Amino acid sequence: MDSDALTAAHAKVDAIYRDESRQVLATLIRLLGDFDAAEEALQEAFAVAMEQWPRDGIPSNPRAWLVSTGRFKAIDGMRRRARYDASLNELTKHIENTTSEPLVEHEDEHIEDDRLRLIFTCCHPALAEEAQLAMTLREVCNLTTEEIARAFLTKPATMAQRIVRAKTKIRDARIPYEVPLPSELPERLDSVLRVVYLVFNEGYSASSGASLTRADLSGEAIRLGRLLLQLLPEPEVIGLLALVLLHESRRPARAAANGDLVLLEQQDRSLWNQDLIREGISLVERALASKRIGPYTLQAAIAAVHAEAPNAKETDWAQIVALYDLLMRADPSPIIELNRAVAVAMRDGPAKGLELVNALLERGELAQYHLAHATRADFCQRLGKFADARASYQRALALAKQEPERRFLEKRLNELND
Amino acid sequence: MKYLCLVYVEEQILNAFPSEKRRSISDEAMSYCEKLQKAGQLLAASPLHPVETATTVRVREGKTTTTDGPFAETKEQLGGFLMIDVPDLNDAIRIAAQFPAARFGSVEVRPMKELGCAD
Numbered sequence: 001m002d003s004d005a006l007t008a009a010h011a012k013v014d015a016i017y018r019d020e021s022r023q024v025l026a027t028l029i030r031l032l033g034d035f036d037a038a039e040e041a042l043q044e045a046f047a048v049a050m051e052q053w054p055r056d057g058i059p060s061n062p063r064a065w066l067v068s069t070g071r072f073k074a075i076d077g078m079r080r081r082a083r084y085d086a087s088l089n090e091l092t093k094h095i096e097n098t099t100s101e102p103l104v105e106h107e108d109e110h111i112e113d114d115r116l117r118l119i120f121t122c123c124h125p126a127l128a129e130e131a132q133l134a135m136t137l138r139e140v141c142n143l144t145t146e147e148i149a150r151a152f153l154t155k156p157a158t159m160a161q162r163i164v165r166a167k168t169k170i171r172d173a174r175i176p177y178e179v180p181l182p183s184e185l186p187e188r189l190d191s192v193l194r195v196v197y198l199v200f201n202e203g204y205s206a207s208s209g210a211s212l213t214r215a216d217l218s219g220e221a222i223r224l225g226r227l228l229l230q231l232l233p234e235p236e237v238i239g240l241l242a243l244v245l246l247h248e249s250r251r252p253a254r255a256a257a258n259g260d261l262v263l264l265e266q267q268d269r270s271l272w273n274q275d276l277i278r279e280g281i282s283l284v285e286r287a288l289a290s291k292r293i294g295p296y297t298l299q300a301a302i303a304a305v306h307a308e309a310p311n312a313k314e315t316d317w318a319q320i321v322a323l324y325d326l327l328m329r330a331d332p333s334p335i336i337e338l339n340r341a342v343a344v345a346m347r348d349g350p351a352k353g354l355e356l357v358n359a360l361l362e363r364g365e366l367a368q369y370h371l372a373h374a375t376r377a378d379f380c381q382r383l384g385k386f387a388d389a390r391a392s393y394q395r396a397l398a399l400a401k402q403e404p405e406r407r408f409l410e411k412r413l414n415e416l417n418d
Numbered sequence: 419m420k421y422l423c424l425v426y427v428e429e430q431i432l433n434a435f436p437s438e439k440r441r442s443i444s445d446e447a448m449s450y451c452e453k454l455q456k457a458g459q460l461l462a463a464s465p466l467h468p469v470e471t472a473t474t475v476r477v478r479e480g481k482t483t484t485t486d487g488p489f490a491e492t493k494e495q496l497g498g499f500l501m502i503d504v505p506d507l508n509d510a511i512r513i514a515a516q517f518p519a520a521r522f523g524s525v526e527v528r529p530m531k532e533l534g535c536a537d
Contacts, residue, residue, distance in 0.1 A: 126507060173529045174419045176506035184508075 009054035016062050017046055022142055024066045026114035029121075030177055031067070032074050035139070035167045040077075041070035048073070115140075116179045116231050123192040124175050131166040132195050133202075138163055140227075141220045151202065151217050189232075193240050193296060196224050200244045204251075218248060235290035239297030242283035246303035249276035261408045265312040277307045295331035298323055317347035334365040338372055345379060354379040370399035374409060381416065390416050420461065420503050420530040421510040426494040427523035429468055446518045454502065454513065465498035494523060501530075 021042060028038035045066045059065040078092040122135035133152075137143045143151075149159035169175065180188040203217025225241035253267035262268075284304045287297040302323045309315035324340035337360055345353025357376045366372035377392035393413045400406045432440065447465075454460035472488040488495065497519065504510055507527070514525040 126511070173527075174506045176508050178508070180508075 006054055009058075010050065012058060013046070013050055013053055016049075016058075016066075020063050020066065021046070022118075022140060023115055024063055024070065025139065026118040027067050028070050028074070030114050030117060031071050033177070034171065037074055038070075041074040042066075044073040045070035112231060113179060115227070117177045119192055119228065119231075120179055120188060121170065121175060121177050123188075123195045124170075125188070125191045126173065126175055127166050127169060129194075129198070131162055131169075132191065133198060134159055134162045135166050136195050136224070137199065137220065141224065143220065185234075189234060189236065192228065193236060196221050196228065196240060197244070197296070199224065200247070204247060218244070218251075222248060235287045235292045236294040236296050238283050238287040238290075239294060239300050242280045242287060242300035243296050243303060245276045245283070246280035246300060246307055249273040249280065249307065255404065259404055260411075261404045264306065269311065272307065280304060281307065293326075293330075295327060298327040298330060302327075312346070315346070317343055321347055334360060334363070335369075338366060338369075338375060342375060350379040350382040354383065368399060370396040370401075370405070370409075373399065374412075377412070381412075386416055419506060419510075420501065420532070421507075422528045422530055423500040423502060423510070423514050423517070424496055424526040424528065425498045425500070425517065425519045425523060426492075426526065427497040427519050428494045429497070431522055432497070443518050450517060451500070454500075459502050459504055459509075459513065461501040461503055463498070463500040466496060469495040497523065 024045070025038055025042050028041050029035055032038050032041060048069055049062075049066065053059075075092060082089045082092050119136070119140055122139050123132045127135065134148055137148045137151075138145065145160045145163060146156045149156040152159070200218050200221035203219070203221060222241070222244055225237070225244055228237050229241050249272050250264070250267060252273065253269065253271040254262055256262055280300065281304045284297065284300045287293070288301065302320055305316055305320050305323070320343040321340065324336060324343055327336050328340065338357065341353050341356035341360065344356060354376065357372065357379060360366055361372055361376065373392045373396035377389045377396060380386070380389035380392060390413065393409055393416065397406060397409045397413065400409055435443070444465075451460055451463045454463075469488050472486075474485050474487060474489050476483050476485075500513075500517065502510060502513055504513065507529070510527050514520060514527050517525055519525065
């Protein structure tokens with residue numbers, strides 16, 4: 001074989017790795033009952049593929065070939081180790097017996113289930129939320145530990161330890177590799193959706209530091225959302241995908257050329273991605289039609305109203321307030337109340353909004369939340385109460401951590417002083 | 419797989435319940451344990467005397483110190499335990515969630531190490 005053909009064959013194996021490795025891994029975890037053993041078997045299977053496929057051609061079902069090669073390699077390795085450690089004998093026999101089922105193409109449904117098993121196991125509520133995020137990005141999305149650490153601004157060693165601990169707990173506490181029972185699905189799905197949402201948000205607005213957006217994490221969240229929709233088309237899965245797509249559509253307008261934050265009200269809406277908006281809106285309609293409407297769908301519906309409005313002034317604020325009222329019933333939180341107050345201010349004027357924000361701040365839950373003070377400052381400014389506005393901007397600035405947000409608040413404060 | 423379910427309850431909360439409510443909770447716990455035992459899922463279970471009866475023992479450099487009270491002063495106290503044998507953590511969580519004290523206290527589910535096993 002000449003070197004060009006060899007390069008082409010290797011490129012093909014690489015492409016199959018990109019497209020199939022997570023599915024192969026998901027099935028190997030089920031067959032071998034262990035994340036690390038499955039990861040090792042996956043690498044070995046691809047090493048064999050790299051050697052054989054360029055020579056013998058690519059098998060008709062590469063995924064099934066990789067699964068059975070990986071399984072064979074794992075059992076072979078265990079047999080070798082069992083020669084030195086008798087206690088492994090039983091385990092090897094057990095795995096051989098439980099995995100002797102033939103892997104053929106009509107098992108595709110089973111294999112789809114494996115991907116859901118993997119997602120539900122990584123997002124198991126018995127794991128800490130940060131461990132759920134790390135496991136999902138590592139095992140489901142195939143990000144490296146270094147990439148995940150960089151995205152969450154932590155050291156690779158910390159992230160690696162987090163992943164090791166999670167795998168240890170999965171093994172030692174015996175977290176089963178299964179799709180939850182229908183009776184447990186709502187609670188378990190909540191935890192999966194939350195992981196997708198948090199990954200998106202981490203990419204959309206970094207929780208601290210200089211960079212306002214980390215598009216690659218948002219991209220992973222969108223890919224995860226699409227995969228989940230394909231595997232489990234529940235209304236809230238549809239609603240969440242709609243929500244992240246509609247937020248993503250505004251990304252080009254969210255930051256000025258110098259990195260400064262641009263508020264929704266001032267964004268150049270011609271920059272919004274219309275393809276994402278169309279897709280998001282059609283998903284919102286689909287989720288609403290299900291009549292099982294949850295908080296993600298309601299948030300997506302609010303985002304859709306914004307997406308359809310030509311500008312802030314001509315937005316259907318009455319509808320947005322009504323959607324916030326529903327959201328308050330589905331998932332009450334002071335942040336939702338704050339957002340509702342902004343919508344009320346747009347519908348009924350800043351005095352009404354100020355009343356609501358003052359009451360909210362008095363209750364204390366949002367006293368340390370910079371956006372609550374920034375919102376109050378904005379209402380005061382619009383009402384001509386400049387001293388109050390100044391005090392609130394200063395309070396917001398003292399609490400804000402992100403550089404672009406701080407610059408934004410400083411700018412507003414300077415405008416007041418002029 | 420064996421799990422030890424440690425039932426933590428704030429004794430003050432329990433003491434504040436009217437006596438009929440305490441009795442009905444206790445009856446419910448008893449019949450739940452019977453049900454688990456019939457299903458072959460329960461190895462042992464017992465409520466514990468209140469935390470004032472606890473004694474903590476330590477041996478340091480051969481010297482035994484015995485002190486009054488629990489290992490750690492916490493808001494919720496260890497009030498009882500269930501030792502169960504079920505296939506996996508999801509089953510253990512299901513069993514813990516149906517134990518009456520889970521509604522006003524907490525149940526810590528701990529996998530037990532099995533001596534002599536490969537893992």
